[in-house]
Amino acid sequence: MSTRAGFVALIGEPNAGKSTLTNRMVGAKVSIVTHKVQTTRARIRGVALEGDSQIVFVDTPGLFQPKRRLDRAMVAAAWGGAADADVIVLLVEAHRGITEGVERILEGLAELPKGRRIALAINKIDRVESQKLLALTEALNERYSFEKTFMISAEKGHGVKDLKAWLAGQVPESPWLYPEDQIADLPMRMIAAEMTREKLTLRLHQELPYQLTVETEHWNEREDGSARIDQIIYVARDGHKGIVLGKKGETIKGVSKAAREELEEFLGRKVHLFLQVKVRENWLEEAERYSEMGLDFRDGNG
Numbered sequence: 001m002s003t004r005a006g007f008v009a010l011i012g013e014p015n016a017g018k019s020t021l022t023n024r025m026v027g028a029k030v031s032i033v034t035h036k037v038q039t040t041r042a043r044i045r046g047v048a049l050e051g052d053s054q055i056v057f058v059d060t061p062g063l064f065q066p067k068r069r070l071d072r073a074m075v076a077a078a079w080g081g082a083a084d085a086d087v088i089v090l091l092v093e094a095h096r097g098i099t100e101g102v103e104r105i106l107e108g109l110a111e112l113p114k115g116r117r118i119a120l121a122i123n124k125i126d127r128v129e130s131q132k133l134l135a136l137t138e139a140l141n142e143r144y145s146f147e148k149t150f151m152i153s154a155e156k157g158h159g160v161k162d163l164k165a166w167l168a169g170q171v172p173e174s175p176w177l178y179p180e181d182q183i184a185d186l187p188m189r190m191i192a193a194e195m196t197r198e199k200l201t202l203r204l205h206q207e208l209p210y211q212l213t214v215e216t217e218h219w220n221e222r223e224d225g226s227a228r229i230d231q232i233i234y235v236a237r238d239g240h241k242g243i244v245l246g247k248k249g250e251t252i253k254g255v256s257k258a259a260r261e262e263l264e265e266f267l268g269r270k271v272h273l274f275l276q277v278k279v280r281e282n283w284l285e286e287a288e289r290y291s292e293m294g295l296d297f298r299d300g301n302g
């Protein structure tokens with residue numbers, strides 16, 4: 001039997017209901033943890049299964065954070081991330097309608113290369129009357145010709161099944177990106193990597209090399225109930241390695257200790273954390289690709 005797998009980018013204004021929707025589709029186990037994961041590049045909200053399809057929900061941070069005054073290049077890159085996904089779903093809040101933020105997103109959509117699969121999901125339909133919904137659907141489809149429109153209530157569950165079934169049929173034929181038994185495990189790996197990255201940020205302040213990423217390479221459950229976690233800190237230049245290690249390795253030791261303590265608290269058990277710093281000049285380009293992110297994790301399952 002052929003399997004399908006792919007990435008679905010959920011886009012929309014903050015509060016549109018992306019997390020709630022993902023929770024619905026994925027099931028609580030994975031998404032409860034994933035919503036804490038925020039990387040600067042891609043955020044995996046969760047992995048859903050539907051029949052033979054694996055749907056990986058991602059979003060592209062930077063797209064809707066005007067606070068950060070992202071320059072055009074950054075915004076373009078963020079849109080590039082969305083464009084890399086197999087399917088894009090724009091979430092619009094039924095009761096708020098076409099806000100300025102939605103307008104901006106619609107403009108962005110129009111600039112994407114043609115041939116993308118883009119669906120519209122009007123969320124929070126429980127908050128408005130059906131006549132209003134029809135008017136909003138029409139208005140939005142006049143601005144952009146969406147492949148399909150769904151009316152949903154992520155919170156109450158209305159319409160979510162249909163959307164999920166449609167998405168399952170849209171992702172390409174492909175082997176699954178994550179082994180089934182490791183789906184729940186994946187976000188934990190990301191959370192663990194984020195914790196280390198956060199500690200690095202705290203210690204290095206402005207010194208922190210911009211081109212730095214942390215990946216959890218191995219995660220082994222030990223018989224005594226503890227976990228052995230191996231992580232790699234990737235830097236782009238040899239010189240950055242020294243900064244991360246610090247004098248006599250003091251920086252990395254401090255980072256390791258702080259991250260381990262936080263992990264132990266989070267997991268409620270003993271953790272053995274091993275950090276390694278590696279130079280990989282072009283990791284930045286590699287990491288921009290969601291699929292490669294998937295591969296990184298698969299490689300790390302060793």
Ligand SMILES: Nc1nc2c(ncn2[C@@H]2O[C@H](COP(=O)(O)OP(=O)(O)OP(=O)(O)O)[C@@H](O)[C@H]2O)c(=O)[nH]1
Pocket residue numbers: 012013014015016017018019020021035123124125126127152153154155156
């Ligand atoms: N009435 C109603 N409220 C909803 C619905 N879906 C989401 N909400 C609420 O809208 C708020 C924002 O939902 P989130 O899922 O956190 O939205 P999000 O901002 O896209 O997700 P994050 O980017 O992770 O913050 C929450 O208070 C939800 O309970 C819905 O269908 N109906």
